[in-house]
Amino acid sequence: LTCCAFQLNAADPLPSWNESAAKQNIIQFVEKVTSKDSPDYVPPEHRIATFDNDGTLWTEKPQYFQVFFAIDRVKALAPQHPEWKTEEPFASILKGDYKTAFAGGEAAVLKLVVATHTGMTTTEFEKIVNEWSKTARHPKTGRLFTQMVYQPMLELLAYMRSKGFKTFIVSGGGIEFMRPWTERVYGIPPQQVVGSSVKTKFEMREDGPVLIRLPEINFIDDKAGKPVGINSHIGQRPIAAFGNSDGDIQMLEWATGASGARFALLVHHTDAKREYAYNVGAVQALKDASEKGWTVVNMKDDWKVIYPPLKK
Amino acid sequence: LTCCAFQLNAADPLPSWNESAAKQNIIQFVEKVTSKDSPDYVPPEHRIATFDNDGTLWTEKPQYFQVFFAIDRVKALAPQHPEWKTEEPFASILKGDYKTAFAGGEAAVLKLVVATHTGMTTTEFEKIVNEWSKTARHPKTGRLFTQMVYQPMLELLAYMRSKGFKTFIVSGGGIEFMRPWTERVYGIPPQQVVGSSVKTKFEMREDGPVLIRLPEINFIDDKAGKPVGINSHIGQRPIAAFGNSDGDIQMLEWATGASGARFALLVHHTDAKREYAYNVGAVQALKDASEKGWTVVNMKDDWKVIYPPLKK
Ligand SMILES: [Ca+2]
Numbered sequence: 272l273t274c275c276a277f278q279l280n281a282a283d284p285l286p287s288w289n290e291s292a293a294k295q296n297i298i299q300f301v302e303k304v305t306s307k308d309s310p311d312y313v314p315p316e317h318r319i320a321t322f323d324n325d326g327t328l329w330t331e332k333p334q335y336f337q338v339f340f341a342i343d344r345v346k347a348l349a350p351q352h353p354e355w356k357t358e359e360p361f362a363s364i365l366k367g368d369y370k371t372a373f374a375g376g377e378a379a380v381l382k383l384v385v386a387t388h389t390g391m392t393t394t395e396f397e398k399i400v401n402e403w404s405k406t407a408r409h410p411k412t413g414r415l416f417t418q419m420v421y422q423p424m425l426e427l428l429a430y431m432r433s434k435g436f437k438t439f440i441v442s443g444g445g446i447e448f449m450r451p452w453t454e455r456v457y458g459i460p461p462q463q464v465v466g467s468s469v470k471t472k473f474e475m476r477e478d479g480p481v482l483i484r485l486p487e488i489n490f491i492d493d494k495a496g497k498p499v500g501i502n503s504h505i506g507q508r509p510i511a512a513f514g515n516s517d518g519d520i521q522m523l524e525w526a527t528g529a530s531g532a533r534f535a536l537l538v539h540h541t542d543a544k545r546e547y548a549y550n551v552g553a554v555q556a557l558k559d560a561s562e563k564g565w566t567v568v569n570m571k572d573d574w575k576v577i578y579p580p581l582k583k
Numbered sequence: 584l585t586c587c588a589f590q591l592n593a594a595d596p597l598p599s600w601n602e603s604a605a606k607q608n609i610i611q612f613v614e615k616v617t618s619k620d621s622p623d624y625v626p627p628e629h630r631i632a633t634f635d636n637d638g639t640l641w642t643e644k645p646q647y648f649q650v651f652f653a654i655d656r657v658k659a660l661a662p663q664h665p666e667w668k669t670e671e672p673f674a675s676i677l678k679g680d681y682k683t684a685f686a687g688g689e690a691a692v693l694k695l696v697v698a699t700h701t702g703m704t705t706t707e708f709e710k711i712v713n714e715w716s717k718t719a720r721h722p723k724t725g726r727l728f729t730q731m732v733y734q735p736m737l738e739l740l741a742y743m744r745s746k747g748f749k750t751f752i753v754s755g756g757g758i759e760f761m762r763p764w765t766e767r768v769y770g771i772p773p774q775q776v777v778g779s780s781v782k783t784k785f786e787m788r789e790d791g792p793v794l795i796r797l798p799e800i801n802f803i804d805d806k807a808g809k810p811v812g813i814n815s816h817i818g819q820r821p822i823a824a825f826g827n828s829d830g831d832i833q834m835l836e837w838a839t840g841a842s843g844a845r846f847a848l849l850v851h852h853t854d855a856k857r858e859y860a861y862n863v864g865a866v867q868a869l870k871d872a873s874e875k876g877w878t879v880v881n882m883k884d885d886w887k888v889i890y891p892p893l894k895k
């Protein structure tokens with residue numbers, strides 16, 4: 272089930288990247304901040320790199336994978352909720368009519384989150400996510416969602432770690448939706464995952480202490496929230512940041528807006544054949560990238576492969 | 584100025600601890616979770632240890648050191664605030680009458696926090712704390728506050744790290760009050776510090792992006808908040824936790840209330856001559872310790888020295 276482990280190739284640490292500017296920019300940056308005699312040298316404790324998740328480390332189409340998770344939970348929980356047969360957004364979700372389900376906008380999403388992501392203990396939720404991550408499959412490719420991660424980005428994570436970087440996820444997705452599988456899939460441990468969250472409450476039960484996931488948003492780790500989440504969890508400014516959309520602009524500004532060598536990269540989804548091609552939600556970020564000199568990955572041209580090979 | 588670096592002694596990793604039960608309990612626990620052939624073996628990625636700060640890693644008397652910091656800030660900022668001459672709690676603080684100053688209870692403390700800890704950028708606050716930490720001295724010993732850390736606990740931190748543990752601070756104190764000096768003093772990097780916090784806000788200024796510290800409490804990392812903070816920042820349950828007061832009970836319950844080998848320790852302040860002797864604020868925790876088998880350090884008997892030697 273573990274799709275993605277691979278050996279770092281010392282001769283070419285980024286073998287799935289074509290020999291284009293994106294790859295050169297990455298390697299030049301890493302070399303200059305890690306070479307002891309470089310004027311841009313950064314000691315290891317400050318080599319902090321932050322990565323958006325959806326659309327940067329794994330695919331985010333036809334919709335965020337966490338939405339598939341929520342839908343799967345609605346289906347699994349429906350027998351305990353006969354009232355959902357007539358209550359939106361659940362009724363439409365159970366009919367497979369997602370357009371109607373999400374016509375309710377933010378209120379519908381919040382209702383869905385509360386029903387599927389809260390009310391249980393953190394341990395119970397971890398178990399639910401873990402099981403889902405090992406069985407749920409993408410509707411188009413049939414791969415496990417955790418096999419829809421980008422092979423070139425897995426290489427990049429491993430390469431940067433081999434050069435003394437600490438790699439963090441900083442995602443608008445749920446922090447506890449990611450943590451159960453990020454170490455296995457990306458090599459990123461739970462304490463290096465930053466994301467959106469609900470409030471939790473400590474409770475002593477007869478069989479031991481628990482944390483209950485409450486039906487209340489605690490933090491939204493998106494847009495201007497990303498530097499806030501970074502500051503809260505990491506406590507220092509990244510020197511490199513990787514994203515794909517307008518939700519990452521502030522994170523990339525935060526990472527690059529200080530003295531010393533800095534690096535920002537946007538993954539641009541240009542590959543309709545091997546993945547998806549779209550600018551929606553990334554128009555401003557792409558404009559900023561060209562104005563500010565952020566590196567833009569053109570998936571179609573810069574990446575030899577998109578997904579990791581599947582084990583037989 | 585760096586008081587506290589020292590070499591780990593392989594023959595005796597805890598040389599400042601007397602050969603009593605506390606030391607034996609610590610070493611037995613560490614051995615059993617790190618020996619590959621032990622039934623209690625824990626892989627390195629799950630060797631998480633959390634440490635309270637005030638009264639556990641450094642002295643907390645005659646009052647929390649962060650209160651001294653706030654008082655020093657009031658004095659430094661007073662020239663810009665002529666209105667403080669008549670406004671409480673500032674008026675009494677400026678007169679050195681702390682009893683009257685804090686008679687206002689929580690409201691007075693909040694006013695003090697807002698006036699001294701908010702309104703500036705995170706970078707500015709870091710600089711203020713950093714400078715204070717290198718100059719401010721304890722009223723009784725004349726040591727820098729950062730030299731009022733416990734030598735036996737420094738040894739314990741280094742010993743556990745040498746055995747593959749990740750050491751975290753989980754304190755009721757301000758997260759950004761600790762981060763500027765915890766790496767230098769304890770060897771604990773910013774991303775491994777959990778604490779109380781104010782809200783922050785991202786802002787693009789002409790000379791670059793900043794995070795502003797807002798006059799609004801974000802999180803109180805104390806009592807039942809400690810497991811919440813641990814879950815938010817670390818994302819997994821510690822297998823060992825160290826505290827000194829009732830504010831640590833839930834953290835110690837959280838660390839010990841699951842299967843597998845677990846360890847909890849309370850520092851009991853019993854040494855009026857070399858430090859302070861008090862039970863106030865720790866009565867319930869000491870009761871719980873004796874009922875639940877948590878290790879209690881009797882500072883007077885268990886520790887050969889309290890503070891690190893000062894460099895000449
Ligand atoms: Ca994204």
Ligand SMILES: [Ca+2]
Pocket residue numbers: 635636637638639826827828830
């Ligand atoms: Ca304490």
